[in-house]
Amino acid sequence: MMLYTSVPLEVVLNGLNEQPGPFVDIAIGGIRMQVEPLSPGIGRIVRLLECPLDAYLHPGYTPGTVIAYGAQDS
Template sequence: MILYSVISADQVWDGAIKASPPFREVTVQGIVMQVEPLDEGRARIVRLLQCPLHRYLEPGLAPGQVISYASGAADNR
């Protein structure tokens, strides 16, 4: 692929390669989900990995929602 631009290549590709944040798989209320830890006991939902189909429609389980979980109570995979 050839990219023709008046912007320098450094500006075009700046930030294109970033290390992904550390995701964890946890089980909360019987739902296996991938989360991004924020601080102790709180995390942002990235995606649901395993749950009943009707649970995908719950607004509280949508990606981007912040949830609370106890580190000892959640099954870390």
């Protein structure tokens, strides 16, 4: 793959060798999603795993959105 950019190589490859995670799979309102925990009960949505197609259009389920979840949602 060729990448033509004016951005320095160090910036483009920054974080390439870092492992993402840990992630938690939770279900809220029938939507199963992968969340990156930020603090107890609060996390950032990484991606939707199982949901109806119209859930992808809901702004509250956008990847990067910070949500509150509890232990009973898992």
